[in-house]
Each structure stands twice: as structure tokens, then as C-alpha cells.
Amino acid sequence: xxxxxxxxxxxxxxxxxxxxxxxxxxxxxxxxxxxxxxxxxxxxxxxxxxxxxxxxxxxxxxxxxxxxxxxxxxxxxxxxxxxxxxxxxxxxxxxxxxxxxxxxxxxxxxxxxxxxxxxxxxxxxxxxxxxxxxxxxxxxxxxxxxxxxxxxxxxxxxxxxxxxxxxxxxxxxxxxxxxxxxxxxxxxxxxxxxxxxxxxxxxxxxxxxxxxxxxxxxxxxxxxxxxxxxxxxxxxxxxxxxxxxxxxxxxxxxxxxxxxxxxxxxxxxxxxxxxxxxxxxxxxxxxxxxxxxxxxxxxxxxxxxxxxxxxxxxxxxxxxxxxxxxxxxxxxxxxxxxxxxxxxxxxxxxxxxxxxxxxxxxxxxxxxxxxxxxxxxxxxxxxxxxxxxxxxxxxxxxxxxxxxxxxxxxxxxxxxxxxxxxxxxxxxxxxxxxxxxxxxxxxxxxxxxxxxxxxxxxxxxxxxxxxxxxxxxxxxxxxxxxxxxxxxxxxxxxxxxxxxxxxxxxxxxxxxxxxxxxxxxxxxxxxxxxxxxxxxxxxxxxxxxxxxxxxxxxxxxxxxxxxxxxxxxxxxxxxxxxxxxxxxxxxxxxxxxxxxxxxxxxxxxxxxxxxxxxxxxxxxxx
Amino acid sequence: xxxxxxxxxxxxxxxxxxxxxxxxxxxxxxxxxxxxxxxxxxxxxxxxxxxxxxxxxxxxxxxxxxxxxxxxxxxxxxxxxxxxxxxxxxxxxxxxxxxxxxxxxxxxxxxxxxxxxxxxxxxxxxxxxxxxxxxxxxxxxxxxxxxxxxxxxxxxxxxxxxxxxxxxxxxxxxxxxxxxxxxxxxxxxxxxxxxxxxxxxxxxxxxxxxxxxxxxxxxxxxxxxxxxxxxxxxxxxxxxxxxxxxxxxxxxxxxxxxxxxxxxxxxxxxxxxxxxxxxxxxxxxxxxxxxxxxxxxxxxxxxxxxxxxxx
Numbered sequence: 001x002x003x004x005x006x007x008x009x010x011x012x013x014x015x016x017x018x019x020x021x022x023x024x025x026x027x028x029x030x031x032x033x034x035x036x037x038x039x040x041x042x043x044x045x046x047x048x049x050x051x052x053x054x055x056x057x058x059x060x061x062x063x064x065x066x067x068x069x070x071x072x073x074x075x076x077x078x079x080x081x082x083x084x085x086x087x088x089x090x091x092x093x094x095x096x097x098x099x100x101x102x103x104x105x106x107x108x109x110x111x112x113x114x115x116x117x118x119x120x121x122x123x124x125x126x127x128x129x130x131x132x133x134x135x136x137x138x139x140x141x142x143x144x145x146x147x148x149x150x151x152x153x154x155x156x157x158x159x160x161x162x163x164x165x166x167x168x169x170x171x172x173x174x175x176x177x178x179x180x181x182x183x184x185x186x187x188x189x190x191x192x193x194x195x196x197x198x199x200x201x202x203x204x205x206x207x208x209x210x211x212x213x214x215x216x217x218x219x220x221x222x223x224x225x226x227x228x229x230x231x232x233x234x235x236x237x238x239x240x241x242x243x244x245x246x247x248x249x250x251x252x253x254x255x256x257x258x259x260x261x262x263x264x265x266x267x268x269x270x271x272x273x274x275x276x277x278x279x280x281x282x283x284x285x286x287x288x289x290x291x292x293x294x295x296x297x298x299x300x301x302x303x304x305x306x307x308x309x310x311x312x313x314x315x316x317x318x319x320x321x322x323x324x325x326x327x328x329x330x331x332x333x334x335x336x337x338x339x340x341x342x343x344x345x346x347x348x349x350x351x352x353x354x355x356x357x358x359x360x361x362x363x364x365x366x367x368x369x370x371x372x373x374x375x376x377x378x379x380x381x382x383x384x385x386x387x388x389x390x391x392x393x394x395x396x397x398x399x400x401x402x403x404x405x406x407x408x409x410x411x412x413x414x415x416x417x418x419x420x421x422x423x424x425x426x427x428x429x430x431x432x433x434x435x436x437x438x439x440x441x442x443x444x445x446x447x448x449x450x451x452x453x454x455x456x457x458x459x460x461x462x463x464x465x466x467x468x469x470x471x472x473x474x475x476x477x478x479x480x481x482x483x484x485x486x487x488x489x490x491x492x493x494x495x496x497x498x499x500x501x502x503x504x505x506x507x508x509x510x511x512x513x514x515x516x517x518x519x520x521x522x523x524x525x526x527x528x529x530x531x532x533x534x535x536x537x538x539x540x541x542x543x544x545x546x547x548x549x550x551x552x553x554x555x556x557x558x559x560x561x562x563x564x565x566x567x568x569x570x571x572x573x574x575x576x577x578x579x580x581x582x583x584x585x586x587x588x589x590x591x592x593x594x595x596x597x598x599x600x601x602x603x604x605x606x607x608x609x610x611x612x613x614x615x616x617x618x619x620x621x622x
Numbered sequence: 623x624x625x626x627x628x629x630x631x632x633x634x635x636x637x638x639x640x641x642x643x644x645x646x647x648x649x650x651x652x653x654x655x656x657x658x659x660x661x662x663x664x665x666x667x668x669x670x671x672x673x674x675x676x677x678x679x680x681x682x683x684x685x686x687x688x689x690x691x692x693x694x695x696x697x698x699x700x701x702x703x704x705x706x707x708x709x710x711x712x713x714x715x716x717x718x719x720x721x722x723x724x725x726x727x728x729x730x731x732x733x734x735x736x737x738x739x740x741x742x743x744x745x746x747x748x749x750x751x752x753x754x755x756x757x758x759x760x761x762x763x764x765x766x767x768x769x770x771x772x773x774x775x776x777x778x779x780x781x782x783x784x785x786x787x788x789x790x791x792x793x794x795x796x797x798x799x800x801x802x803x804x805x806x807x808x809x810x811x812x813x814x815x816x817x818x819x820x821x822x823x824x825x826x827x828x829x830x831x832x833x834x835x836x837x838x839x840x841x842x843x844x845x846x847x848x849x850x851x852x853x854x855x856x857x858x859x860x861x862x863x864x865x866x867x868x869x870x871x872x873x874x875x876x877x878x879x880x881x882x883x884x885x886x887x888x889x890x891x892x893x894x895x896x897x898x899x900x901x902x903x904x905x906x907x908x909x910x911x912x913x914x915x916x917x918x919x920x921x922x923x924x925x926x927x928x929x930x931x932x933x
Contacts, residue, residue, distance in 0.1 A: 125883075135748075273725070274726075443747075445744070447743065447745075452674075452743050459880050459884075463879040463880045470875055475868070510883055514812075517875070517880075520872055521872035522823065522868075525865040529830070529861055532861045561777070561830070562826030562829055562830055566822035569766050569770075572762050572765045573762060573819075576765070581812065581814075584812070584815045585815070588819060
């Protein structure tokens with residue numbers, strides 16, 4: 001009468017084992033830790049790890065655990081002072097090679113970590129930190145592009161000796177300027193001007209219009225082109241901000257596009273928003289220079305200074321290089337840089353504005369076959385200690401990011417080749433990261449103090465614990481033994497929920513904890529529905545075993561139904577919410593799924609084990 | 623233990639005029655209050671700035687207010703938050719000042735009063751973001767109600783039950799909003815999340831009752847609709863009350879222990895659970911009944927048979 005097939009037991013058992021395993025990393029707590037990452041974002045090598053550890057040991061800092069995780073070296077410490085000392089030591093000794101970030105790392109044993117099992121990440125409201133929402137001025141990006149077009153056309157038309165009355169921006173079927181118009185003198189032919197436009201803007205069609213002062217040619221950016229430009233501006237700004245965030249030395253930062261034209265930045269542990277905004281908003285730029293091949297690099301290094309007319313630089317991997325002092329082109333003249341497949345493998349296709357193009361043309365014409373270098377220049381603020389006092393100073397850092405041979409004469413459109421696929425991608429990123437394609441400004445800012453975060457965790461877990469105890473007591477009194485079964489099932493539900501959150505790496509937030517607490521309160525509902533049915537069946541004189549079986553059967557549709565409505569609300573919330581609220585939606589929806597499983601399969605398994613074998617059962621402790 | 627040892631036989635349907643009256647009264651009060659007093663919208667929706675700070679000793683709100691005013695913010699709202707040592711300062715959007723400037727001025731004013739003050743949380747929301755969050759919250763409420771309406775309509779294939787369920791589902795958030803308007807509690811994003819959860823939650827009670835209505839119509843073919851509905855509500859009463867009690871246990875704990883950040887959220891759910899339970903018991907079924915719910919409207923095929931049987 002009351003049976004539960006073996007395969008269902010097996011499923012319940014397997015799911016519970018996995019749930020326990022996935023939830024396990026959450027119980028170990030955290031150590032103060034130092035995260036050490038290579039500046040070039042390569043993985044930290046074993047030798048690197050050994051040298052850092054030797055340094056720390058030599059200075060009396062005990063590292064309780066260390067391992068390379070996701071390319072970054074994690075060092076655990078027993079105490080916060082040791083963590084801070086270690087950071088200072090590594091920063092002093094390896095400033096060029098590594099960036100460090102203070103963090104907390106799970107104490108979970110290595111075997112769990114090696115299985116890829118991690119505790120659930122904590123949202124900013126639980127860790128403390130800074131949240132910034134940037135608005136990218138995408139219209140500004142389009143304006144900027146139109147200005148470049150306008151300038152280029154003026155210059156090219158003059159160079160080609162085409163007479164024109166004006167080059168102006170036009171607004172066509174739009175609220176903002178979206179095109180450029182070349183107005184020609186009355187009665188003149190348009191062919192010459194058309195040729196120039198075709199050469200300067202090859203992918204845009206010029207249409208003839210008649211103005212009061214004479215014929216005119218105009219190119220208008222269609223919606224797709226405008227969107228392309230805006231997307232470019234946003235992805236470029238994303239890259240720029242991401243690069244800069246990496247420089248900040250924050251553990252587990254999040255930089256992501258939000259909506260159409262926004263960038264959200266989450267920086268756990270950061271409190272000083274003014275400083276961060278300063279760094280994220282700083283200016284970086286690029287220079288193209290010729291390589292000095294007449295003089296020897298090693299001589300210059302030995303002498304400690306470069307010959308006249310040249311300057312000594314470092315490449316990204318620390319190799320010295322000698323470059324000419326004359327700059328061919330700077331990053332301000334860069335319009336676009338994208339990866340491109342070329343005849344000689346992957347490369348980067350670079351587009352300059354017309355003045356840059358001219359300069360490039362002049363240089364390449366007279367320097368065919370010679371190497372040219374790209375220098376990345378960054379302005380950065382650093383806090384240094386001078387005579388016991390902390391002062392902030394601006395630092396200009398210059399690095400050669402690429403050297404390539406000039407293969408032919410070119411002007412504003414050229415390719416940098418001889419790169420690997422990843423190198424090309426990275427170079428394009430770096431080139432684009434050189435300048436902001438559109439202005440950005442902060443429209444939302446939230447700072448949560450570290451003590452507040454801790455406080456929130458404590459309060460949340462306390463509420464969960466006492467809420468569960470309250471329900472346990474109530475259920476045990478109201479449904480006796482069956483109530484205790486419900487409590488066991490409820491605990492399993494929380495374990496499964498923790499497992500799912502850890503598995504999905506869904507950040508736990510304070511509303512998320514509230515969601516778990518609420519789920520616990522509502523998850524009992526499924527048990528209540530079943531138990532009330534069982535009681536009803538018993539009242540109607542059904543035998544105990546049959547009552548249990550029917551209770552489960554009859555309650556099923558009500559359980560499924562009642563969960564659907566909450567699930568609808570949860571999904572809408574997930575779709576429309578952001579940040580912490582999304583955390584609530586996630587726990588609510590997952591909680592519904594786990595509570596269905598535990599109440600229907602879990603409690604049935606337990607009750608069948610308890611009462612299934614006893615045929616002479618006359619009453620139930622319910 | 624059982625709340626209702628025997629099968630209860632409360633005449634819910636017979637007394638429904640009283641409950642309608644009560645609901646109409648509560649809804650009117652809520653709507654009037656929403657219209658005249660409005661909601662105490664948090665910085666999430668209005669844009670502006672909130673700073674929460676902790677003082678080492680009890681605070682002197684008037685002193686802080688004065689200092690903040692002296693810093694140039696005459697519209698600042700300063701209040702205690704959670705305890706007498708914690709304060710929250712709210713400012714409307716400041717279009718002429720940069721967030722950093724606002725922050726440093728407020729920090730300066732606080733530090734002047736108490737050098738050991740600890741700023742624990744800062745929220746700065748641009749007016750544009752505030753307006754968007756407001757819009758998306760309204761959309762979330764509308765979308766939830768529409769989706770649930772579709773679900774209920776598909777689920778019960780009769781408009782009478784669907785309308786009953788929807789009115790009950792609208793009834794509850796209006797009362798929660800009314801509660802927030804009357805008490806002028808902080809209305810933030812978490813409260814919106816709570817209200818959505820309440821809509822889902824309250825409907826789930828209603829769905830269970832409606833399921834039972836259907837069952838009772840089948841089981842007891844000769845009973846009148848009033849008898850069937852009373853029977854359905856009574857037989858699910860124990861479950862309805864139980865579930866509310868267990869949910870209330872956890873939410874009350876959350877209200878007491880969860881700290882100030884979750885107080886609005888838990889208050890919304892506490893009120894929502896109470897009115898949700900009430901509306902599932904007293905309102906949802908009664909409306910279906912007054913719309914003329916009979917066995918025929920649930921099982922239309924039998925109607926034909928009945929007509930055929932007539933001489």
C-alpha cells in the first residue's frame with residue numbers, strides 16, 4: 001500500500017549527497033588572504049609562487065596556505081596584521097611584476113577546491129564595498145565621429161583642390177545630428193567631390209541634395225551605423241574601465257555592461273570612492289614611434305641614458321628598447337582599432353584621423369622596411385611615503401606594447417601584423433583602451449562599510465537560525481512525529497538551496513538571505529498541505545498507510561499550483577530587478593524548486609521508511 | 623495539536639456582506655492615503671542621497687540637522703535608524719553639486735559634531751536612475767498581475783473564479799501600499815520585492831481554496847453553491863491558517879533580528895500575509911459566488927445534459 005520505488009530512493013540519495021558536497025565549502029569560514037596576480041594577466045608560475053613565499057618567510061611572515069587559483073596566487077594568513085605585512089612586502093619587492101589585493105579566502109580544504117567547489121559568493125551589501133553605475137554618453141560618441149568626418153572631409157577636399165562652400169553636420173529624420181553634408185558652389189559638378197567622399201568614407205553612400213546655395217552631397221549614418229558607433233563607444237569604455245579596475249588591485253571586481261548604455265562596477269572592499277573614481281576616469285594615451293636602429297640598446301642600458309634624439313623604453317616583458325624621440329602619431333588621432341585576419345595571420349586594423357594619416361604616410365614612405373613601435377602611456381596616481389609623510393603624486397608610465405616592421409606605404413588605414421591571435425586581440429583592446437570614445441559619468445553610487453556588511457551577515461544568519469527554530473518547535477508540537485520529519489526535510493531544503501547557490505555562483509545578498517528565510521517559512525506549506533490531507537483521510541476512516549499515500553497524491557496538484565504563482569512573481573522580479581533585489585528573486589525561485597523536491601520526494605522517502613513496513617499500523621503520530 | 627479539532631462550519635459566505643464592507647473600507651482608506659499622503663519613497667525612487675552613520679554615543683538629531691543645514695542642505699531629513707546611535711540623512715537630488723562634493727560636505731558636517739563618527743553606508747542615486755527604478759517597479763507589479771491573471775484564467779477555465787482570484791490578488795498589494803502610506807515607513811526597492819512576493823503568496827492560498835471548490839462541486843452534487851463554497855473554505859481553513867502562521871513566524875523573526883535594512887521588507891510581508899490570508903478566506907470565493915458561480919460554470923458539459931434531460 002505505502003511503497004516508494006527503489007529508484008526514487010536512489011535519486012533522493014544521490015541528490016542529497018551532491019547537495020551536501022556542494023554546500024560543504026560554505027561551512028569552513030574564511031581566512032585573511034592576499035591575492036597576487038601578474039600585471040600582464042598571465043598565470044603565476046610555480047617559480048613565482050616560490051619566490052614570493054621565500055620573500056615572506058625571509059621576513060618572518062607565516063603563510064598558512066598557498067596555491068595558484070585561476071592563475072592568481074592565493075596566500076592565506078592566520079592574522080590580519082600578517083596579511084597587511086605580506087601585502088606591503090610583495091608590493092615593495094615585486095611592484096613591477098604583480099598586483100596584490102587584500103581579500104578573504106575560504107578555509108575549505110584543497111580537495112574541495114580542486115573539485116571546483118566554492119562557497120557562494122557574497123554580494124556587496126554583505127562584503128562591504130563600492131558600487132558605481134556609469135552612464136556612457138553614447139550621443140557624444142556619435143558627435144565625436146561626425147566631427148572627425150567633417151574635419152577629414154574638409155582637409156581631403158582642399159588637398160584634392162575641390163572647391164566647396166561648406167562642410168556641415170546635418171540632422172535627417174532624427175533628433176540629433178546624424179550626417180555630414182558637403183555644400184558645393186552653385187552650378188558645379190559633383191563628381192570630384194563624390195570621389196573624395198568615397199575615398200574618405202568608403203562604407204557610406206553619398207546622396208545628392210539641392211540647397212539654396214547650390215548642389216550638395218551628404219552622407220547620413222543609418223540607425224545600424226549609429227548603433228555600431230555607440231556599441232563601439234560602450235565596449236571601448238568597458239575595456240578601458242576593466243583594464244583600470246584590474247590595476248586597482250581589488251579582489252573579484254565586477255565590471256559589466258548594464259542595459260544599453262551603462263556600465264556597472266562593483267568593487268568589494270573598496271571604501272574610498274573619490275580615489276577610485278579618479279583612477280577610473282584618468283586619461284591614458286598611445287604614441288607611434290620609429291625604433292632607433294642605428295644605436296645599440298645594450299650600450300644605452302650600460303650608460304644609463306639614450307643617445308641624442310632617442311629615448312629608452314621598456315617593453316611589457318621588461319626588455320629595454322630604443323625609440324626615436326619624434327612622435328609619428330598619438331592616440332588622440334586613433335579613430336578605431338579592431339582585430340583583423342590578414343594575409344600574414346592575425347593582426348590589428350588601425351584607423352587614424354586624417355592628420356594622423358598624413359603624418360603616417362610621410363613617415364612610412366621614407367622608412368619602408370624599418371621597425372615601428374607602439375608606446376602605451378598611462379597617467380596614474382600613487383601614494384608614496386616621503387620622509388614619513390604620505391603624499392600623492394602623478395606618475396607617467398610608458399611601455400612599448402608592440403614593435404612591427406613597416407611593410408608598405410600607408411596612411412590612415414593600416415594593419416599591424418605578425419601577432420598571435422590572442423596578442424592581436426589584446427593589442428586592439430589596449431589600443432582602444434587608450435582613449436575614451438565617449439564621456440562617462442557616475443549616475444549611481446553605493447558604498448557599504450565593511451562593518452555594515454559583517455553586521456548584515458550576522459543579522460541575516462541569526463534571523464534564519466531563529467526562524468527555523470521557531471518553525472521546528474511549532475511543527476513538532478502541531479504535527480508531532482510528522483512535524484519532526486518536516487523539520488528534517490526543511491533542513492535538507494536549506495542545504496540544497498545553499499548547494500544550488502554555490503553551484504550557480506549566484507551572489508548572496510541581504511535580500512537574498514531574506515529570500516531564504518521566507519522560503520523556509522513558505523516551504524513548510526507543502527508539508528502542511530500533505531499532512532492536512534493525511535489527517536483528513538484518517539478522519540474519514542482510511543487506514544494509516546493508505547492515508548499517507550493518498551495524502552501525497554491529493555496534495556500534489558495544490559503544491560504544484562501554489563508554487564507556480566510565487567514562481568511567476570519571482571521570475572518577473574528577476575527580470576526587472578538589479579543587484580541585491582535580483583539576489584532575492586534568485587533565492588525565492590530556487591527555494592521553490594528545492595522545497596518541491598524535498599517536500600514531495602524527500603519527506604515521502606522518510607515517511608515510507610518509517611511506516612511503510614509496518615502492516616499492523618493502527619494510528620499515526622500526526 | 624490541532625487548531626480546529628473538529629471540522630469547522632463557519633458560515634463564511636453568509637456573512638460575506640460584512641467582509642466586503644470591511645475590505646471596501648480598508649481599500650478606501652488605503653487609496654485615500656495614497657492619494658493625499660503618498661508614499662515615503664526612498665532614495666531608490668526619488669534620486670538623491672542617503673548617508674547612514676553610526677555614532678559612538680547617543681545622537682542629538684537637532685544638532686546634526688543644524689550642522690547639515692549649515693553645510694548648505696536645508697531640505698535634509700535626519701532621523702534615527704535602527705538605534706539611537708545610528709542616523710540616516712536623506713537629501714533630495716542636488717543637480718548643481720557633484721556626488722563627491724555632497725559627500726565631503728556631509729562628512730565634514732558630521733565630523734565636526736563627532737570626530738569618531740563612522741559612515742556605514744552611502745547611496746547616491748541620480749534622478750534619472752530613480753525615475754527608471756520607479757518605472758520598472760510599476761512595470762514589475764503590472765507584469766506580475768497580468769501573468770498571474772493569465773495563469774489563473776488558464777487554470778480554472780472560468781472567468782468567475784479568475785476574477786475572484788484577481789480581485790483578491792489586487793486587494794492585498796493595495797492594502798500593503800496603504801499601510802506604507804499611513805505609517806510613512808520607508809518605501810524602497812526591497813519593499814517592492816516583498817509586495818511581488820505577497821501577490822504570489824496570497825494567490826497561492828486562493829488557488830488552494832479554489833481547487834477545493836472544484837473538488838467539492840464534484841463530491842457533493844446536490845449542495846447549493848453557498849454550501850459548497852463554505853465547505854471548501856472550511857476544509858482548507860486549517861491549512862490556510864497553518865501556512866500563514868509558519869510564514870509569519872519567520873517574517874516576524876526577520877523583522878526583529880534582520881536589522882533596519884530588512885525592516886520595510888519584513889513589514890510588507892507581515893501585512894501582506896495577514897491580508898492575503900484574509901482575502902483568500904473571505905473575499906476570493908465570495909466574489910466568485912456573487913458573479914454567479916455554480917457547478918455548471920465549472921463543468922459546462924453537464925449543463926447540456928441537464929437541458930437534454932428536460933421533458
